Amino acid sequence: MPAGERRLDVTWDERFDVIVVGSGAAGFTAALTAAADGASVVVLEKAAMTGGTTRKSAAWFWVPNNRLMRAAGIDDPRDSALQYMARLARPAEYAPSHPTLGLPAEEFAALEAFYDHGDEALAALEELGALDVGGVMEFPDYFAHLDEDVPKRGRSLWPAAAEGGQQGGQVLLEGFHRAADRLGVEVRTSTPAVDLVLGEDGEALGVVVDGERGRQRVRAERGVVFATGGFTHDPALRRDHLRGPYVGGCAAVTNTGDFVKLAQAAGAVLANMQQAWSAPIVLERLQRDPGGVAGSFVIPGDGLIIVNRAGERVLNEKAPYHEQTRAFFSWDPVSGRYPNLPLIAIWDEQVAATVGGVDFGNPVPPAHVDAYWVIGADDLAGLETAIAERLTAVGLAAGHDRLAPDFEANLRRTLARYGDFADSGVDLDFRRGETPIELAGAAMFGPGDGANPTMRRLSETGPYYATLLGPGTLDTKGGPRVDVQGRVLRADGSTIPGLYGAGNCVASPSGEAYWGAGGTIGPIFCFAYLAGRHVAARVGAAA
Missing domain, CATH: 3.50.50.60 (FAD/NAD(P)-binding domain)
Structure with a gap:
């Protein structure tokens, strides 16, 4: 009926x-x-x-x-x-x-x-x-x-x-x-x-x-x-x-x-x-385990940044997860694509060794799990190659499945700029670490000891790690x-x-x-x- x-x-x-x-x-x-x-x-x-x-x-x-x-x-x-x-x-x-x-x-x-x-x-x-x-x-x-x-x-x-x-x-x-x-x-x-x-x-x-x-x-x-x-x-x-x-x-x-x-x-x-109630979500975890995956409500670590397919930071990585998700929806009227879909979290060995976990959708894995969603390489050139291969394998829509030709060069500039901000303690681009909730999150999930407890210059030598993020919902x-x-x-x-x-x-x-x-x-x-x-x-x- x-x-x-x-x-x-x-x-x-x-x-x-x-x-x-x-x-x-x-x-x-x-x-x-x-x-x-x-x-x-x-x-x-x-x-x-x-x-x-x-x-x-x-x-x-x-x-x-x-x-x-x-x-x-x-x-x-x-x-x-x-x-x-x-x-x-x-x-x-x-x-x-x-x-x-x-x-x-x-x-x-x-x-x-x-x-x-x-x-x-x-x-x-x-x-x-x-x-x-x-x-x-x-x-x-x-x-x-x-x-x-x-x-x-x-x-x-x-x-x-x-x-x-x-x-x-x-x-x-x-x-x-x-x-x-x-x-x-x-x-x-x-x-x-x-x-x-x-x-x-x-x-x-x-x-x-x-x-x-x-x-x-x-x-x-x-x-x-x-x-x-x-x-x-x-x-x-x-x-x-x-x-x-x-x-x-x-x-x-x-x-x-x-x-x-x-x-x-x-x-x-x-x-x-x-x-919707929103959060970034690790794409490969969503694809493999749609019933068990969690949104990334916590993205810990001071030596971690998030970039787009052009290798550029586009958000405050410590902002509340719901607010981070808005960055995915930026539209480029020239290319006719979403330049921030997907986004790429990148971190160094110190983050990998200190803040890995399984709770709250943490994209940084602990040592004892099968971290199939993590991309790793010994240097930035190798990381670019590995990310590009993984983008193709994930199967995103045409144009969203490849990196910009100058991704590595842009990423190096991004890391240098971020490092300067970390040294000074002030993120002039996205104001990372300025709000009470960001500082509370850093205190709970791994504060740094620099001028800004949410920021640290990433290591100048590898290995480096990455994962692909997309816009997800807790629910509508x-x-x-x-x-x-x-x-x-x-x-x-x-x-x-x-x-x-x-x-x-x-x-x-x-x-x-x-x-x-x-x-x-x-x-x-x-x-x-x-x-x-x-x-x-x-x-x-x-x-």
Whole structure:
């Protein structure tokens, strides 16, 4: 039955008060909240295991005015927090004197709701035993240097037991499952929801699932909450909607835009479809291991630079990963190509020996792994040859698969210029090492001892190493527009009764911003919590 078809004569195989589709941070938060409010809840997961992209993540969450900040005496005023979020969400529209700071009214209302209810959502999850909040109050926001950021720090949190490490997502899911068991939430894997069942007035009555029990219709007496992730792994949706030539991403491979298609057929309006949570990604790791690859959230080492196919630096290598990714989308109107696609990270032996690791998508490998993605050579001439060969093997589009004829000469000039900046401590080209988040990253992942702790002149002798980077997504952040309660909206602003969405499958009020570490999951907790509360209190139509 195609989504959008009105049916009054449905035979239901099962009934629950609330159906939640998806089992990551958004899905579990909505399910646990609804169950705690007395609803019978089933969680339907498309994959063979729960967790989605959350399982792969460190599960940091960015929440303004949280209780750890307050306990530490860090003030986070509402007006300035809203200004910080709005300034980055819509930088071309931001107007500090405007009643909604220049944002569309519905986006501003969502930012207000996030400030007002974000910590409330954390408290609710803690009370349910699903989460134990930890964090280090000194960790700065990604744009702590902006005047709009008053507290500068303290908003990035994590599951306490993980202590900020890569295993945070697994720790979070263990807590979710324990709480789900206590609350009687039924969780089914390998059970995709393939269709919506709509009533005569367009109300979402339930879903069609195709799982181990065969194709069945499951009734939601109060509502259906979709939390199925974005469309990272649907190449057609990426091509049609994203703002640049993303090569893929590190979201769960099941994130194929399912809710975009179902909600559109049900009459939903889409928003923010051009935006994604972004990070550079190692191309060869993406090609070989699309399910396990991570974005390069950390690119450590003071003796490492990133250049384009002409051998020139084009970005601040220590800027937040989301901001680095914007450099890939530069367009050359003369050649008719993207000159920064791909980019090439280059480092020396000291970096290779000191900062290799497997967490957070580090492109510099430790000694014990098969570093198939690393290109190595004894000198710069050999490195150019090896990079050129690897570019051809990777199979990029014509024109993006070869180096400029003067790559080696340009690279030598680039290295000399970078070395002079490192010696002086000031990067006159890209201001590397000037912001609090860059210095915090250097302190965590390998600071240098020079005038600028993020910079060091690369060795004048080899060996040298390199890898190819492309623009990737953590996941997309566009989809059906929802209100602050998670209700899916039509183009005229009316709600589709009984249909909710949360997480990366719906339009994010963050716009194009990435406010700080955990900027994905923090809002997800808040809005999934609000959706869970609202759907649990709803009285649906008889069917």
